[in-house]
Amino acid sequence: MNINKIFKIRDGVDLYLNNNDMLTIYFMNTRLRKQFKVSDVIIKILELIDGEKSIISIHNELEKEMDAKIDIENIMTVFKKLTQLNAIVEKKNNHADINLINRYDRQINFFGDFINGNEESIKAQEKLRDSNVLIFGCGSIGGDIAIQLAMCGVENFILYDYDVIEESDVSRHMYFKEEYVGIKKIDALEDYLHSINRNIKVIKIDDVLTPQKNVENLIDRASFVINTADEPYIGYTSMKISRYCTKIKKAHFIGGGFDAHLASSGELVIPGITPCVDCYAQHFKEVLSGWKPKEHPIKDRHLEIGGMSSLSLFSASYAAIEIVKYICGLMNVKEYKNTRGEFLFHTMDITYLDVVRDKDCKVCGEIKYE
Numbered sequence: 262m263n264i265n266k267i268f269k270i271r272d273g274v275d276l277y278l279n280n281n282d283m284l285t286i287y288f289m290n291t292r293l294r295k296q297f298k299v300s301d302v303i304i305k306i307l308e309l310i311d312g313e314k315s316i317i318s319i320h321n322e323l324e325k326e327m328d329a330k331i332d333i334e335n336i337m338t339v340f341k342k343l344t345q346l347n348a349i350v351e352k353k354n355n356h357a358d359i360n361l362i363n364r365y366d367r368q369i370n371f372f373g374d375f376i377n378g379n380e381e382s383i384k385a386q387e388k389l390r391d392s393n394v395l396i397f398g399c400g401s402i403g404g405d406i407a408i409q410l411a412m413c414g415v416e417n418f419i420l421y422d423y424d425v426i427e428e429s430d431v432s433r434h435m436y437f438k439e440e441y442v443g444i445k446k447i448d449a450l451e452d453y454l455h456s457i458n459r460n461i462k463v464i465k466i467d468d469v470l471t472p473q474k475n476v477e478n479l480i481d482r483a484s485f486v487i488n489t490a491d492e493p494y495i496g497y498t499s500m501k502i503s504r505y506c507t508k509i510k511k512a513h514f515i516g517g518g519f520d521a522h523l524a525s526s527g528e529l530v531i532p533g534i535t536p537c538v539d540c541y542a543q544h545f546k547e548v549l550s551g552w553k554p555k556e557h558p559i560k561d562r563h564l565e566i567g568g569m570s571s572l573s574l575f576s577a578s579y580a581a582i583e584i585v586k587y588i589c590g591l592m593n594v595k596e597y598k599n600t601r602g603e604f605l606f607h608t609m610d611i612t613y614l615d616v617v618r619d620k621d622c623k624v625c626g627e628i629k630y631e
Contacts, residue, residue: 262316262337268349269312271379272370276307276348286348290374295346302331306339312352316340350379361386365414375591385589389414392588395483397421397470397502398490399446401434401570402516402527405577406487406584407450408436411457413585418454419483420447421466421476421490433570435577470498477505485588487580489516489527496542503530503538507625514584517576517601524572526579526602526611529587533630534597536618540625541601544616575604595630 270276275287279296284303286295302323309319320336343349350373362369365386372382394415396403399422407418424446431437441449447465454461466479470490480486486506490498499515506513510532517525530537536544583599586592602613620626 262341264317264320264333264337265315267312267315267352268310268340268344269352270307270310271348271350271373273373274348278304286346288347288374290371293374302327302335303339306336307343310343310349344377347373347377353380358387361390361414368413372589372591375586376589385591386414388589389585390416392484393417393419393482394584395419395421395479395486397476397486397488397498398516399450400424400430400489400491401573402518402577402580403487403489404437404446404450404453405435405574406489406514406516406580408453408457409577409581410584411454411461413581416458416461418461419464419466419479420450421468421470421479422446423467423469424492433573435570435574470501472497472501476502480505480511481509483511485584486511486513487516487584488513489518491518499538500542504624506530507532507537507628510628510631512587514580516580518573524575524604524606526576526604528601529583529597529599531587531594531597531630532625533628534594534618536600536616537622537625540619540622541616543619543622544614569606572604572606 273289275289277285277287278299279285282298282300283296284299284307288294305323305326306319309322314322316336317333320331320333323336324331340349344351362383369379369382369386372385373379376382376385389410392415394407394410394417396407396418399407399420403422407420411418422445426434426437426441426444426446426449428442431439431442436453437449441452445467447467451463451465454463468474470476470492480502486502488499488502489495492498495518503513503515507530512529512531514529515527515538517527528541529535579602587594600614600616602611604611618625
């Protein structure tokens with residue numbers, strides 16, 4: 262560590278003393294606390310770390326104030342320890358995009374609780390900016406995911422949908438307005454994304470996802486893929502997209518949705534780590550093996566499943582958080598074990614499915630994470 266380096270207390274960190282010798286480091290974003298005993302010298306060092314003084318300046322000021330010789334190596338040890346604890350960060354005149362930092366400063370600060378160092382947090386934000394996200398299906402879930410990713414800093418989207426906005430969509434989709442009724446969903450979503458950030462680039466694919474449709478070239482162009490297309494059927498579109506993503510080892514998210522009083526979180530699929538879509542299909546096949554639907558005696562029933570915009574937003578928000586964590590490197594991928602969650606409107610409970618990766622799966626069984 263260079264003695265001319267300048268450090269500051271990391272934003273989002275609070276330091277306070279108990280009984281004059283017990284230091285508490287409180288990480289406000291995660292509510293995590295770390296405590297240990299400290300000497301008067303360490304307390305004084307913390308008081309002098311202001312983002313302006315270098316290590317050597319703090320050393321010299323300490324010697325002058327305490328009228329004693331202090332080994333610079335001891336001071337360096339304190340700084341190394343505080344850096345390891347993620348309590349302080351080096352203040353740098355980095356060459357990152359100043360507009361990026363100003364726009365996303367609170368988010369960059371938040372990332373600091375999961376990545377050690379302000380410079381790494383800025384790099385995480387740059388990963389979002391530089392990513393290219395492909396979204397199949399731009400309805401309530403896909404559209405809300407796109408909006409949240411745009412607000413987080415994603416600037417490149419490929420939107421795939423053919424549908425037109427209907428009046429009933431306005432009450433269930435967070436970004437649809439009355440004036441959007443009758444226009445294409447991809448056009449409305451593009452307009453909304455540009456209202457968030459004029460630098461966003463959008464490629465629109467106005468097409469139906471059919472069994473014969475070749476979307477492999479689109480998937481190859483994207484850095485991350487999301488499927489929320491529910492026509493002709495969400496299970497089919499997910500398998501079509503996920504099988505190719507798994508084959509080329511590209512992480513992707515299978516969007517959730519709402520089914521009456523229940524909202525599904527969807528699932529992040531990391532080839533070689535998590536269960537793939539076929540693993541989920543096998544799980545449901547086993548769970549529902551003894552279930553046989555009975556024909557309902559009433560024939561004239563409303564075919565549309567009920568739902569609320571809030572349930573859509575729950576699913577989209579969950580997805581956006583997981584996607585941001587993955588793109589930015591805020592998770593330990595090799596230890597990732599989250600599965601699909603189901604949120605029950607009536608009780609406010611979330612239940613996670615007990616799905617494990619099938620080592621004998623014909624799609625992902627031989628895939629190794631790299």
